[in-house]
Amino acid sequence: MQDEDGFFGEDIAATYDESSADMFQPEAVDPAVDVLAELAGDGRALELGIGTGRIALPLARRGVTVHGIDMSRAMVARLRAKPGGDAIDVAIGDFATTRVAGTFAAAYLVFNTINNLTTQDAQVACFRNAAAHLRPGGCFVVEVGVPELRRLPPGQNAVPFHISPTRWAFDTYDVATQAMSSNYVTIVDGRAEYWSVPFRYVWPAELDLMARLAGLRLRHRWEDWTRAPFTSESSRHVSVWEKPAD
CATH class of the missing domain: 2.60.40 (Immunoglobulin-like)
Structure with missing residues (x-):
């Protein structure tokens, strides 16, 4: 049953890390952190749907100042309980509309989280929200599967x-x-x-249009975080849109 934390309440948060154990392995985490740390550079990073900190915590250990937005208090409580978790500022709210102070060099959504927004309007709003947080030249990164x-x-x-x-x-x-x-x-x-x-699946070309509506332009699209080429046989993609510097 859905509660105030959406579909990621206490019952899911309690076992989330264990049920997604493969995604917490270094071979899954390190390539993503490498890309995000490079894009953030000397700036701050904003994770939409920060969850229990799978990416945010190792990114922070790289020296990047990370902020987060998440609707689930139960998931964020798990983040807070981990070493370094209490140093990450997290706003509780819908990441399609919730704003935090300041601007960021990178904003990102990983592990199919864009699909948690179950309407096209909400997904469009998410792109606009991400763009509003970016400094000129900043990047919005989305990792999501290709519908099968x-x-x-x-x-x-x-x-x-x-x-x-x-x-x-x-x-x-x-x-x-x-x-x-x-x-x-x-x-x-x-x-x-x-x-x-429930989810709403979304196509790469549709995401590109959402980005254009938000004033962003595509910089990169890879099959995965190792920057392998995206092809017609790819089952997922990592896409990077940038906010024009001018």
């Missing part, structure tokens, strides 16, 4: 991405509205527990 619609045969709307004796997970897609959801069924003590999170 090619895996949908006629008449099917679900794509499984994890199957084991105790856990099943699948995404559902509505190609008419771009609504999707990630669904999880977990067996605990012989009983099934179900959890679902």
Whole structure:
């Protein structure tokens, strides 16, 4: 059930790091931090949807001043409890509209978090909010998957991405509205527990238009944080838009 923390309340926050353990490994974190530290340079960085600090904490250890926005007090409490977490300023609120003081060299959204905004209007507002926080020449970075619609045969709307004796997970897609959801069924003590999170999937070209509406222009698009080329076979992308210096 959704609470004041959205879909990332205490029950999810309590096990979030463990359930996403692969994304906390150095091979997943270090390349992202390398890119973001380079883009931030001697400036500040703003993470939209900072969560438990998977990226913010190692980025701060690189000497970058990091600020965050997140709706979930429960997730932010986990960030605060980690070494260095209490030194990161976090505003509680919707990252599509919440403002913090000052300007930033880089703003970023990672791990499909742009899809947590479930309407096109909210996603457009997010780009405008990010742009408003950037100093001239600053960059907005988004890491997000490419919708896997090619895996949908006629008449099917679900794509499984994890199957084991105790856990099943699948995404559902509505190609008419771009609504999707990630669904999880977990067996605990012989009983099934179900959890679902709604998203809105978005195409790279659509993101480019959102960026243009916000006064940003595309600088880079890679397949991943290692800066591998983005191709028609890429399942995700890391895109960097910049705010013109003039």
